[in-house]
Amino acid sequence: MAKIIRRKTKTIRIGNIFIGGNNPIAIQSMAKTKTSDIEKTIRQIKELENIGCEIVRLAVKDSHDAKALRMIKRRVNVPIVADIHFDWRLAIEAIDSGTDKIRLNPGNIYKKDQIRKIAKAAKLNRIPIRVGVNSGSLKIGDRCKVLGVRENLRPKTYNLKPNTSDFMVQSALNYIKILEGFGFYDIVVSLKGSDIFDTIEAYRKMAKLCDYPFHLGVTATGSPYSGAIKSGIALSILLLEGLGDTIRVSLTDKPKAEVRAAKSILKTLGLGSFGPEIISCPTCGRCEVDLVKIVKDLDKKLSAIRYPLSAMPLKVAIMGCVVNGPGEAKEADLGVAFGKRDGLLFRKGKSIRKIPYYRCVDVLLDEMSKCVSL
Ligand code: SF4
Numbered sequence: 001m002a003k004i005i006r007r008k009t010k011t012i013r014i015g016n017i018f019i020g021g022n023n024p025i026a027i028q029s030m031a032k033t034k035t036s037d038i039e040k041t042i043r044q045i046k047e048l049e050n051i052g053c054e055i056v057r058l059a060v061k062d063s064h065d066a067k068a069l070r071m072i073k074r075r076v077n078v079p080i081v082a083d084i085h086f087d088w089r090l091a092i093e094a095i096d097s098g099t100d101k102i103r104l105n106p107g108n109i110y111k112k113d114q115i116r117k118i119a120k121a122a123k124l125n126r127i128p129i130r131v132g133v134n135s136g137s138l139k140i141g142d143r144c145k146v147l148g149v150r151e152n153l154r155p156k157t158y159n160l161k162p163n164t165s166d167f168m169v170q171s172a173l174n175y176i177k178i179l180e181g182f183g184f185y186d187i188v189v190s191l192k193g194s195d196i197f198d199t200i201e202a203y204r205k206m207a208k209l210c211d212y213p214f215h216l217g218v219t220a221t222g223s224p225y226s227g228a229i230k231s232g233i234a235l236s237i238l239l240l241e242g243l244g245d246t247i248r249v250s251l252t253d254k255p256k257a258e259v260r261a262a263k264s265i266l267k268t269l270g271l272g273s274f275g276p277e278i279i280s281c282p283t284c285g286r287c288e289v290d291l292v293k294i295v296k297d298l299d300k301k302l303s304a305i306r307y308p309l310s311a312m313p314l315k316v317a318i319m320g321c322v323v324n325g326p327g328e329a330k331e332a333d334l335g336v337a338f339g340k341r342d343g344l345l346f347r348k349g350k351s352i353r354k355i356p357y358y359r360c361v362d363v364l365l366d367e368m369s370k371c372v373s374l
Contacts, residue, residue, distance in 0.1 A: 004239065004240060004242055004269065004270070004271065005242050006022075006242040006243075007207055007214075007241075007242045007243050008211065009021060009211050009212060009213045009214070009245060010185070010211055010212055010213060011023065011213075012128045012186060012187070012188055012212075012213050013126075013128070014026075014055055014079045014081070014100050014101045014127075014128060015055075015078070015079025015080070015100035015101075016077075016079060017054055017055065017079055019188065019213050019245040019246045020188075020212075020213030020245045023245070024271075024272060025239070025244055025245060025246060025247060025266060025271055025272065026054040026055055026245070026246040026247075027052065027053055027054050027055075027246070027247060027248075027259055027262040027263060027266070027272075028053065028054060028055035028056065028057065028081075028215075028246055028247070028248045028262075029048055029053050029055075029056060029057070029248060029249075029255040029256075029258040029259050029262075030056070030057040030058070030059070030083070030248065030250075030255060030258075031044045031045060031048070031056055031057070031058050031059075031255060032044070032254070032255055034059075034065070035058045035059055035060060035061070035064075035065035035068050035069070035072070036062075036064035036065050036067075036068045037068075038068050038071050038072060041058065041068070041072055042072055042075050042076060044255060045072070045076045045078060045080075046076065047255075047256060048078070048255055048256065048259060049076065049077055049078050051256055051259050051260070051303065052259065052263065052274060053078060053255070053259045054078060054079075054246075055078060055079050055081060055101075055246060056076075056078050056079075056080055056081070056255075057080075057081040057082075057083050057103065057248075058072070058080060058081070058082060058083060059083050060082045060083060060084055060090050060091075060093075060094050061090075062090070063090070063093060065090075066082070066090050066093035066094045066096075066097055067093065067097060068097075069082060069094055069097035069098065069099050070097040070098055073097070073098045073099070073100075079100035079101065080099055080100050080101075081099065081100065081101040081102070081103055081130070082094035082095075082097075082099040082101070082102050082103070083103045083132075084102060084103060084104055084105075084109065085105050085108050085109070086108045086109065087109075088109050088111075088114035088115075088117065088118055091104065091109070091118045091121070091122075092117065092118065092121050095118075095121045095122060095125050095127065096121075099127065100127055101127055101128050101129070101130060101188075102118065102122060102127065102128075102129045102130070103129075103130040103132045104118065104129055104130070104131060104132060104175075105132055105133070105134060105137055106131060106132075106133055106171045106172065106174070106175040107133070107134065107137030107138050107171070108137055110175075112178055115175070115178050115179065115182070116182050119179055119182040119183075119184040120182070122184065122186065123183070123184055123186070126186075127186070128186040128187060128188055129179065129184070129186065129187055129188070130187075130188040130189070130190060130215055131172050131175045131176060131179070131187060131188070131189050131190070132190045132192070132215070133168045133171045133172045133175075133189075133190065133191045133192070133202075134192050134193075134219055135164050135167075135168055135192065135193035135194060135195070135198060135199075135219070136194065136219065136220065138164075138167050138168065138171055164193060164195065164198040164202075165191075165193070165197075165198045165199075165201035165202040165205060166205070168191045168193065168198065168202040169191065169202050169205045169206050169209070172189050172191060172206060173206075173209060173210075176189070176210060176212070187212045188212060188213050188214070188215050188245075188246070189206060189210065189212050189213070189214055189215070190214065190215040190216070190217060191203055191206055192217045192218060192219040192250075193218065193219065194218065194219050194220040194221070196218055196230060196233060196234035199217075199218050199234050200234055200237055200238060203216065203238050203243050203244075204238075204241070204243070207243055213245035213246070214238075214243055214244050214245055214246075215245070215246045215247070215248065216234075216235050216238055216239070216243070216244040216245075216246070216247045216248070217231070217235075217247065217248045217249070217250055218230055218231045218234045218235070218250065219250055220250070221249075221250055221251060221252075222252070223252060224251045224252060224253035224257060227249070227250065227251045227252060227253075228249065228251060228257075228261040228264075231249040231250065231251075231261065231265070232249075232261070232264075232265050235247055235249070235265050236265060236268070236269060239265070239266075239269050239271060240269065247262050247265070247266070248262070249261040249262045249265070260303065273312075273313040275302060275312065275313075275314075276302060276312065276313075276314040276315070276316045276368055277313070277314070277315050277316065278295060278298060278299060278302075278316050278317075278318060279315060279316065279317040279318070279328060279332060280295045280317070280318040280319065281318075281319045281320050281321075281324060281325070281328070283320045284320070286320065286321040286323060287320030287321055287338070288320075288321070288338065288339070288340050288341075289320065289338045289341070289343075289357045290357075291318065291320045291338065294318060294357075294360055294361060295318055297361045298316075298318070298361050298364060298365070301361060301365060302365075312368070312371060314332075314333045314334060314368060314371055315331070315332040315333050315334075316332055316333065316334045316335065316364060316368070317329045317331065317332035317334070317335035317336070317337075317346075318335070318336050318360075318364075319335065319336065319337045319338065320338055321337070321338060321339070322337055322339065325337025325338065325344075326344070326346070326351075329344070329346040330346055330349040331349070332346070333347070333348060333371060334346065334347055334364060334367050334368065334371070336355065336360060336364065338357065341356065341357050342354045342355060342356055342357065343355050343356075343357065343360055345363065345367070347367065
């Protein structure tokens with residue numbers, strides 16, 4: 001596997017974790033509950049904690065949400081990020097409630113005096129601010145700056161599209177300059193577009209202009225299936241170039257699905273180990289067992305297990321027949337190549353014994369635990 005040389009960045013602390021520098025890429029997600037519904041929100045955060053989500057963002061839409069953060073913080077372990085839009089006072093309230101990080105959108109909180117007040121409170125409480133640019137809410141002034149026109153003289157129908165990545169970068173840079181002007185340097189940057197080319201270009205450009213860590217993501221990705229693919233493509237390209245210190249895969253789905261997709265991306269790129277990697281064939285007319293069911297069952301059972309199995313970077317091959325089966329199974333730490341009803345079990349390249357189809361998942365789980373305890 002090719003070595004990824006990560007971009008050199010500042011290290012930023014978010015509660016009990018660090019991002020940037022040489023720290024592992026942190027996985028984050030966002031709760032989809034109303035934050036003021038404290039019990040529901042805590043339940044969702046706990047679910048995310050249990051599958052290895054390292055940072056959770058919560059929407060802070062009003063004062064009730066901001067106040068709820070205090071209670072939520074007491075009962076969860078992951079760092080909490082308050083997502084603020086439009087009303088700068090909610091950022092102050094969230095900081096008072098003990099949030100570990102603030103996300104601000106330059107498109108809707110941009111008055112210097114308001115930013116100054118937030119930066120002052122964040123500095124006092126030693127928490128970072130994410131400058132979270134989103135292509136859907138770029139400020140007119142930032143666009144005009146890129147176009148070289150005065151805001152009040154801007155053309156009525158200029159086309160935003162060709163320069164979206166420039167607009168996004170300009171928007172982040174302006175905001176960073178304001179924060180730095182107030183002596184605030186505890187910054188994380190995100191530049192999310194719904195178009196992956198804009199997103200990739202924006203991060204690439206920004207990487208040459210600052211050393212703040214990047215929160216990677218693509219916004220408004222569509223259905224869960226295409227969303228995971230879209231995010232997977234964009235994030236993988238950036239991660240392979242060494243960009244990215246924390247990632248969120250935005251999906252119109254349960255937040256747990258976001259974490260599983262993020263883990264898959266990092267695991268595939270060799271940027272993190274989140275338990276056994278399943279290598280399975282797509283099946284074809286040669287396959288005589290229900291391989292789809294086996295893989296789904298194993299995946300489900302594995303995702304319910306956390307430690308110590310999850311810490312073991314095992315490769316587990318599950319193959320439908322003898323064409324590629326033994327070869328792949330031999331390459332893996334554990335493998336099964338199926339025949340008519342039975343599968344041949346391999347461990348570290350050696351065939352061990354035959355196992356019946358219906359016991360395959362349990363046997364594999366058992367064998368995995370043996371590998372962990374070796
Ligand atoms: Fe088909 Fe066998 Fe290849 Fe699976 S391993 S896709 S069953 S030929």
